[in-house]
Amino acid sequence: MALPGTSSGLHIVHIAAEMAPVAKVGGLADVISGLGKALQKKGHLVEIILPKYDCMQHNQINNLKVLDVVVQSYFEGNMFANKIWTGTVEGLPVYFIEPQHPGKFFWRAQYYGEHDDFKRFSYFSRVALELLYQSRKKVDIIHCHDWQTAFVAPLYWDVYANLGFNSARICFTCHNFEYQGTAPAQDLAYCGLDVEHLDRPDRMRDNSHGRINVVKGAIVYSNIVTTVSPTYAQEVRSEGGRGLQDTLKVHSKKFVGILNGIDTDTWNPSTDMFLKVQYSANDLYGKSANKAALRKQLKLSSTHASQPLVGCITRLVPQKGVHLIRHAIYKTAELGGQFVLLGSSPVPHIQREFEGIADQFQNNNNIKLLLKYDDALSHMIFAASDMFIVPSMFEPCGLTQMIAMRYGSVPVVRKTGGLNDSVFDLDDETIPVELRNGFTFLKADEKGFDSALERAFNYYHRKPEVWKQLVQKDMKIDFSWDTSASQYEDIYQRAAARARAGA
Numbered sequence: 001m002a003l004p005g006t007s008s009g010l011h012i013v014h015i016a017a018e019m020a021p022v023a024k025v026g027g028l029a030d031v032i033s034g035l036g037k038a039l040q041k042k043g044h045l046v047e048i049i050l051p052k053y054d055c056m057q058h059n060q061i062n063n064l065k066v067l068d069v070v071v072q073s074y075f076e077g078n079m080f081a082n083k084i085w086t087g088t089v090e091g092l093p094v095y096f097i098e099p100q101h102p103g104k105f106f107w108r109a110q111y112y113g114e115h116d117d118f119k120r121f122s123y124f125s126r127v128a129l130e131l132l133y134q135s136r137k138k139v140d141i142i143h144c145h146d147w148q149t150a151f152v153a154p155l156y157w158d159v160y161a162n163l164g165f166n167s168a169r170i171c172f173t174c175h176n177f178e179y180q181g182t183a184p185a186q187d188l189a190y191c192g193l194d195v196e197h198l199d200r201p202d203r204m205r206d207n208s209h210g211r212i213n214v215v216k217g218a219i220v221y222s223n224i225v226t227t228v229s230p231t232y233a234q235e236v237r238s239e240g241g242r243g244l245q246d247t248l249k250v251h252s253k254k255f256v257g258i259l260n261g262i263d264t265d266t267w268n269p270s271t272d273m274f275l276k277v278q279y280s281a282n283d284l285y286g287k288s289a290n291k292a293a294l295r296k297q298l299k300l301s302s303t304h305a306s307q308p309l310v311g312c313i314t315r316l317v318p319q320k321g322v323h324l325i326r327h328a329i330y331k332t333a334e335l336g337g338q339f340v341l342l343g344s345s346p347v348p349h350i351q352r353e354f355e356g357i358a359d360q361f362q363n364n365n366n367i368k369l370l371l372k373y374d375d376a377l378s379h380m381i382f383a384a385s386d387m388f389i390v391p392s393m394f395e396p397c398g399l400t401q402m403i404a405m406r407y408g409s410v411p412v413v414r415k416t417g418g419l420n421d422s423v424f425d426l427d428d429e430t431i432p433v434e435l436r437n438g439f440t441f442l443k444a445d446e447k448g449f450d451s452a453l454e455r456a457f458n459y460y461h462r463k464p465e466v467w468k469q470l471v472q473k474d475m476k477i478d479f480s481w482d483t484s485a486s487q488y489e490d491i492y493q494r495a496a497a498r499a500r501a502g503a
């Protein structure tokens with residue numbers, strides 16, 4: 001273990017748009033706190049910089065206070081003041097940036113989906129670097145995430161390094177290549193980037209149209225580029241890269257896929273306060289008690305204790321295989337199971353479609369659709385369900401299949417991206433028996449999905465002993481951040497050593 005302040009203890013700063021549980025939209029939030037905590041445990045000094053959103057969960061921040069400094073930062077030809085707040089989230093020190101800009105960038109009652117997202121997050125990226133520069137911190141690694149903070153990489157090397165702030169190395173993680181942050185080239189100038197210098201095919205110009213692309217910029221300008229699973233890293237080198245495959249090929253030496261972990265403190269059925277009864281692999285009574293409690297809470301039938309409960313917790317977007325999720329509802333009913341969906345959609349027609357299905361099943365005592373975001377309920381569904389479906393079209397990593405296993409809910413997933421790196425089919429004889437932990441299918445159609453769900457139901461009903469062993473085995477798999485954080489630690493150390501050697 002490295003100690004902070006020693007030669008091997010690094011100073012790592014994550015600049016991100018989300019962090020669990022204060023500001024969470026999806027998996028990115030879990031990664032920031034999970035990876036941050038794991039690196040801190042390994043003896044590194046880890047700090048996080050976030051926007052100060054009006055809608056964040058303020059009650060999840062300890063010692064929130066405003067600092068006695070104002071950071072002036074450049075934007076669109078002017079300097080703007082920013083209040084800097086500090087606080088502790090999950091034991092990690094966090095800086096919250098509150099712009100004093102008339103655009104009220106983070107007072108929108110939501111995290112994303114505003115007409116000026118490009119502006120808001122380029123502003124944030126600039127202030128985050130300005131804060132580090134002005135505080136004269138000796139940072140070893142600046143780790144930015146997704147397009148919202150991808151601006152950090154070109155800003156660091158093209159603006160701040162010229163000011164003498166150049167000891168750090170930049171790591172960029174793309175959590176999903178579907179979102180790349182494109183805009184007309186001149187918009188890059190808002191945050192002080194040089195459009196003429198960057199609007200070139202080998203720098204930030206998008207590979208297929210005349211706009212600029214910030215994820216491309218981060219790939220070109222970062223010292224380390226990662227994505228969130230080895231299989232997805234492979235997939236994005238071809239079609240999965242959504243136009244960035246050639247850029248990734250050019251920069252392949254610095255690009256690696258590291259599987260996300262899960263935060264095993266937050267997701268621990270033996271201590272989880274959201275559950276009716278805590279439980280563990282060696283004492284599964286609590287699991288059935290939670291199933292009974294959820295059935296009661298959601299007014300689902302309790303007549304047959306052994307009727308399998310299928311869970312699904314997801315953002316309802318095309319990536320997640322919404323057509324297969326819809327199909328799974330009817331298929332589960334046909335197979336005599338119960339189905340609970342917890343999900344909401346930023347896409348109005350998908351939200352409406354699922355509201356229609358929810359209405360259709362309103363009085364059904366085997367199917368329940370809850371079209372909202374609800375953290376507490378998500379814990380109960382992981383605990384109560386026997387099976388958990390993730391039929392994604394593509395899935396960079398996916399966390400819910402790992403959380404499900406930790407709670408003894410057997411995953412039924414499509415073999416893609418991180419699902420392919422974490423779920424191994426019980427019937428696949430090419431895979432060592434000890435690794436087999438769920439059910440998978442390859443083709444993204446109803447037939448493919450049915451074959452996996454039917455096999456899961458068969459095992460559940462016909463081989464209860466095998467099923468119980470599977471549940472216990474899944475609960476014991478180590479999905480903690482420990483292994484993955486070691487991989488990040490390793491690439492950080494190598495980049496920092498190269499930086500020291502260069503200096």
Ligand code: ADP
Pocket residue numbers: 025026027028030313314315342343344372373374375378397398399400401
């Ligand atoms: P993505 O980041 O693409 O949304 P992940 O599987 O990586 O998918 O992470 C999703 C995270 O968000 C998980 O922690 C999951 O439990 C949570 N989540 C998704 N939808 C909901 C919801 N409606 N209510 C509560 N938690 C949700």
